[in-house]
Structure formats: structure tokens, C-alpha cells
Amino acid sequence: MSEGHATERNDTGSRRWALWATLLLLVVALLVVLVFLTREYEEARDQQALEQEAAAVVGDIRNELVRNVQTLQSLNSVSPTADSWSAPAAELLAQHRELVRLEWRDNAQRIISHRDTPYLSDVFAYLDRTRAVADVKLACDNAQRQSGPAYSSSYFWPMRDGLGLELMEMCMPVVRSGVPNGFLVATYSLPGILSEFTRPDALRSRGLSFNDADGTRLALHRMVPGTRRTLSANAVLELPGHTLILQLQSPRLVGGLFPNVLTAVISALSLALLAVLALLARDTRLRQRAELGVADALAFRKAMEDSLVTGLRARDMTGRITYVNPAFCEMVGLSAEQLIGTGLPAPWWPPELVDEYQQRQLVRLAGQTLPREGYESVFQRSDGTRFPVLIIEAPLIDAQGKQTGFMSAILDLTEQRRVEDLNRTSQERLQATARLATVGEMASLLSHELNQPLAAISSYASGAMNLLEQPAASVPQADLSQAMKRISEQAERAGRVIKSVADFVRRREQVREAVSPQDLMDAIQPLLVLQAKKQGIQLQIGIAPGCPAVHCDRTMVEQVLLNLARNGMQAMPQGDPALGQGARVLRIAVHQTRLHSGLRPGGDQHKAWITFEVSDHGLGLSPEVQAKLFTPFFTTRTEGMGLGLSLCRTVIEQHGGALTYEPNQPRGTVFRFTLPAHLSSRP
Template structure:
């Protein structure tokens, strides 16, 4: 088992090396490996799309098992290949949801204004003429107008999600962008203690505008650069009530929300922006309580650093 499979499945190498596959791949999430090995018996190869249930996420994986044979046709072993297509499917679903959002916004937006204007006109013209029923008319038309406003807000969010502009990537300092965003958040959320721990980072190709909670609590922001993998990690952690596992698994889905008045588009938009930056976002529980959002962004080729720094200095 190679390092990538160990990381993907969240297991330790010693759990499987030197053991019979029936024993090594007995429990979740390794059970899918055992099942595809069983399916390949008597065949040259088998390919299956499977779901791997991890504690904090659900992976969609294409599992391929191939039988290895010697020169005389005898079976030498079985190789299993796992290809994680979770992110690919996520992008495809996001594009589909954008199209749905575009159509919803188009179909609903057009009739809203005449509905609102008609209700306002009815209230203005007939409220005083209906004597005892004027209060009823006023209440009903006010309800119509209020609900139309709520629908307009929903349509605006759908439009924002559907028409999210393509990212315009230029060399930028992620730490500076986070500092600017924090300044604005601090002014509007004085009950929250924001802590920003940062490392010196190489310039990243970012869209500055796109990259730009409970009322009380603590939010920790940190940036880390892993030079060996060429990845910059931005982590935002709070000390709130946290998210249930079933919520974490769906939190980036469009229109999924646990809030009564939520549209479920906020984190979907964040996820789309991160994907446009060739990055990855995931959510994890924060110990002892709360939630961590982790964004990983690729650093441009090391050979381009000097040129990127030069452009950043004069941009």
C-alpha cells in the first residue's frame, strides 16, 4: 500500500502490511478494497465507482482491481488502484447547480416587481374605501410585499452564485489579504476575539476581490507554507458548537443549510471560488470544540518565484 492510499483511506501502514487481505481490509473504510478484490476473481480486471465513508467526509473513488499473472498464466497477485474523483464530481455538480440557480433567478425575478407594485397599488387605493375591512387588506398586502422582498433576496443570491465571475489571478500576498478582511470583520463583530497566526508565505496567484458566526467567541486564523508539497494552507477555526458529521459531509452543497433563514449558498460560493483558484477546501472538527475550515492553495512553480515577487512589488 503506497503513501497516497494511506492518506486517502486514513489508515496506518502497519494495519495492512503482511496480513491476509480478508483480515487487513475487514473494517471501514478498507472494506471496499476487499470487496473489489473478491469481484476480480476469475477476471482480468474489474472497475467500480464506490463511496468511502471517512469520519469527516465521503469520498467518491474509482476502484480498479487487476489480476497479475505469470508467463504460464498462474496468478501472482492482485493490484488495486484507487482514483479519488470527489473533487471532479464536486466541480461538475457545482456547474449543474449554477445552471439551476441561473434558471431559478431568471424565471422568478421577472414577475416579482409587478406583483409587488400591484400589492402596493391595491393597498394605497382601496385601504380607506373598505372601511372595516381596510385593516385586513393592509395586512394581506403587507404580507405579499414582505414575501416578495424575501424572494428578491433569494433571487439575488442565486444570481450571485450563477454568475460568479471567472477568477482573475494575479500575484498577491495571502497574509495581507487576510489582514484586510479581518480589519473589516473586527469592526462589525466586536464580541469576537480574532487571532491571526501567520508564517512568511511565497506570493500566490489569487483573485484579490474573490478571496476577500455567533456574536461572541474566538476565531483563530493561521497560514502555513509547506515547501515540500508546494502548498499554502489557510485555516480558520472557531470555538462554537461545531458541526455534526452528517452536516460536515454536506456543508458545501448548494442550498443545504441548517439555518432557518439560510439559503445554503454562502459556503457553496466559497467552495466555487477556491476551486477556481485550483485549491481545495475541507471542514474538520476543532478540538475541544468548534469547527475548522482548511483551504489549501497551490504555490506557482518555484522557478517563477522571483518574477512573481517582482510583479507583486509593482502591482
């Protein structure tokens, strides 16, 4: 019994699957028949419409040719002579691009006058016009027999560079006062006829060409785009003396439904509706999951934006604020409700800078600056305090790729500026400390040097007092004047020594100015002469003639020169057996160079630079010392601080130059640094 039920269930299942398979086959067969009938119907309808359009195009071409005949007939009537005929013919050619050439021939078909089209150059330059005599003669003979216009067969006319045109001659007799007055020959370009005598809107995405009776393509105006199957319709253009076949091609289109299969379509649409409902329920579930994912992503992005210390600001294309994050609100001291919707001028702009910022924003909103370009500005908080910011802007692009506004990231530079000021102050203190240490080492030398001018002043003053104690008549005025002059010279000498030390030690704001190399040397020379005299070193200073002024901070550069010169003197100790008395020479040379080989990457390689060289004949630098030469607090002297060369390199790099060194010959070291030449003094 169970075996019977199982067999029955199997039979029922087999019949059900057979019914579903039959239904599926019937539906598929119905759809195939429907598609086939629809395509056949649509193809027949499109073919009929295409043939009608081809006939309409032929009619348009025929009408235009008739109008041209009427226009050409009036040409010789208003211009009876060859001289007066040329200008109207040129004007006619300028108005009709399909015409390549106009000729007025006599009764023997000899050319009286002719004009070529201005739109094509050298049409008959490659081959002589006489090659077309046979076609012209045939057309003119037919025109004479018919007493009206006649056309020749089309022919291919080669041109330069492998180009060519398919031409056709039209000839009509010219009669004046009932007497034959020659022939008017018009040379047509078949591509020109197709392009000038057809409507572009009627040929949208369609192909158009002239064919010969045997199917040979003579001229092509357009081709069917793509590789789809096409429909083709031919129409005959009958002209007096010649016949052309116009071919119109169109992509095969399928549209509409066959009316007799409406019931089948409704059934198919019902089945499709059930499938669409099932897909819609599935899509709804997917959409809900997607919305939950989007909500989570928005919450995550909101949390990130709220935690940023960088201010974010979004604006539309008119400059109105559409979004701000809490960091930006905290920067300017205004709430999001106070900021969103506001435009230009912005409430955080300083009042005195509103006009400048307004112009800058108009330029940026107009798209005249590159996106993602950072620039610095100054904002004002709601309490009136100012703070520097760095603004980085980029265009806001929506999902369709259209720009809807600008997104800005604003960085508060207050802390950065404070750190920079602290670093600058520390650097200035280090430089001042180094200068004070240098002056301390030279205090004994200064006292010794000042004793000389002071002793001389005392001696000259005593002599002057002795002269003044004598009777007035016997006092030699020349000796008294000479004594006063010597006192003044020695006082100035002592003043220069003291002033050079005072200027060197004094702390002040860094000011870049134009300073001549000679002035730099004059400022430090008294200090260098003191130490050189004490150590028995010969000092040589050479400045190249015509050397321009340098653009620098005078005090800082003087410190660099003084440090390098003192290091060079200390590198040549007394009692060195390798150095004779005449070999202990410190040389300072200054010259101009056009290409600065020591520039940092990205520097200007074409402006003028002034090179300073300090050369000594000391023991040189060992590899160990070279590895740590510019390291702060590294020194080879027991009494040194190790800041001299480090500060020197910092000062030179702040001026845009570089400090380098190399071995001197036969021994010693050459320190070399560069400074930019002043603009007004560069050659």
C-alpha cells in the first residue's frame, strides 16, 4: 500500500513538473512569436518610413538644383562682359558651397572667364582642367540639344596628398537677345550636394551617400554610427543627362507592440508583476539594512568630526555656510546656529580687513585659484581677540560629479606661533651668549689696545698744555694744530674699538638690509687685528672689485665672520714646527658667483650670490671632528662652548645660503659661505 502511495506521489510530481515545463515552453514560444512578429512589423514600418524620407531628400536636392539653375541663368544677364562677370560669380560661389567652379565658355566651348570656390584650395592644381573636357563637352552638347541645363556623368577628380572629389558638370546655354552667347558650366561636388541640400535634423544618426547604378559608392556624407544592423532605402535622382542613386541608411530600431498580441502581453506583464513584487520585498529588506548601515556610518563620521581639533566649514557656491563642526565654533566663539546660513562678510573677519578678505574670497569662489591650496589668515573671536589660522580649501563634489560648494579645514596656529617665538627667543639668547663669551675672551686684548690710544692722547695733551703755557706770540700754531689733530685721531681709534664691541654684543631685532662687504670687514677688523697681533698672525683681507652689496642681518653676519676668523687663528698655534713664521696667515676673501653650488634643494640657481672664504693653514679637520663639526655643544677646545659653528650655519641658512668647508692646500681648512646679493646691486 505504501509502495502504491509512493508511486502515486511520484506520478503526481512528474505530472506537475510536466505541466510546469509545458507552461514554460508555451510562454517561451509565445514570447518568441511575439518578438518575431513585432520585429517584422517594426522593420516593415521603419523601411517604409525610410523610403519616404529618402524620396523627400531626393526631392529637396532636385528643388535646390532647380533653384541653382535659376540663379545661374541670371548671372550672365546682369554681367554681360567677362570683367563684370567675375565678381558676381565669386559672390555666387561664396554663397553656394556645393559649387566648386563656374566657367563662362563661348560657342566653341573655349573658356572666356572662370572662378573657383574659396572654400577649397588647389582643386585643379594637381591635374589640369583640360582632363575634364570630355565631360564638359558631353554636358554642353546635351544642353544645346535640349535648349536647357544638362548634367554630365560624375567623375573622380584627384587632388594633392592622395585626396580627391567626386565631381559632376552642369552646362546650360547662355542666350542674350535671342542669340546664343556661349555656355555657363557649373562644377558640382557630390559631397557638397549631400551636405548643403539636406537638413541636418532629418539625418540625425543616419547615413547618406550617392551610389552609381551598379552599387558603387560615389560620395559619402554620413555613416551609421556603431556596428548595429541597418536599414537601407534607395531613391533615384534623375537629372537631365545623368541619373544618381541616393542611399539613406538608418540603424534598425524596434519600438511599440504588435496590437494582436495584447492578451499575451497582459499575461506576461502579470507574471512579471508577481516577480517584481517579490523583488520589491527583497529590495525593501536590503534597503532597510542599507539605511541602518548609512545611519551607523553617519554617526561614526559625526563622532570623528566632533572630536577633531581642526575646524571644518562647508560653504555653497555663493559663500553661505552650510556646515560647521564644534572645533570651528570653539575657534570663533560662535554657535553653529549663529554661523549656518551666514554669508560674506564673515562674522569672524577683523573689521579693518573686511575689504581685503572680501576681494580674496570673491576670487577664490570664482575658481581662479587651485583647490587644496593652503593660505594663512587672521580670524577674530567673538570677544575681539585675534589669532592666526591656516586655511586649506577644496571643492565639494556631489554624487553626480557637480561642484556644489567649498570645504575648508582651518588650523589654529596660535600655539605654533608661540612655539616659534620661544624658539626664536632661545636662538637669540644663544647668539647673544656666544657674542658675550667672545667679548669676554677679548677683554684683555681690548684693554691692551686701548692703552695705546689713551697714552698717545695723554702725551699729545701734555704737549699742547706746554705750548699753551708759553707766551701767545711765541706759540707755533702749526704744532698746536698738529697736536689737536693727533688727539682727535687717537680718540676716534679708541671709539671705533669700543663701538665695534658694543655693536657686536648688543641684542636687537633682526633687520635685513643692504650691506657692502667692505663695511662688514671694517666692523670686525679692529677685533681681528687685536687677536692677530697677539698671536703673531698675518691678516689678509681681499674683496673682489665691483662686488655688490649683500642682503643680510649685519650683526649676525659679522658674528659669523668673527667666529670663523677666530677659529682659523686658533687652528694655527704658535710653535708649530710645520708652520714657519711667514706661513701663519689668515686670509678672508670675498667675491661674486652666479651659480651657487651650495644651495639647499629647491633654491634659486640663477640669482647672484656673494661668497665669503676664510682660509687658514692649521692642522686641518680629522674625520672624527668632521662628523660632529656642526653639532651643538661639540668643541675641541677646553674653554669653548661648542655653539659657534652651529650658530654660524643656522644664521647662513636663515639667509638662504649654505656654510661648507674643504681642505686647504698644502694644509689647513677653508670655510666658505654664501649670501644673496641685494636686488638693486645685482648685475
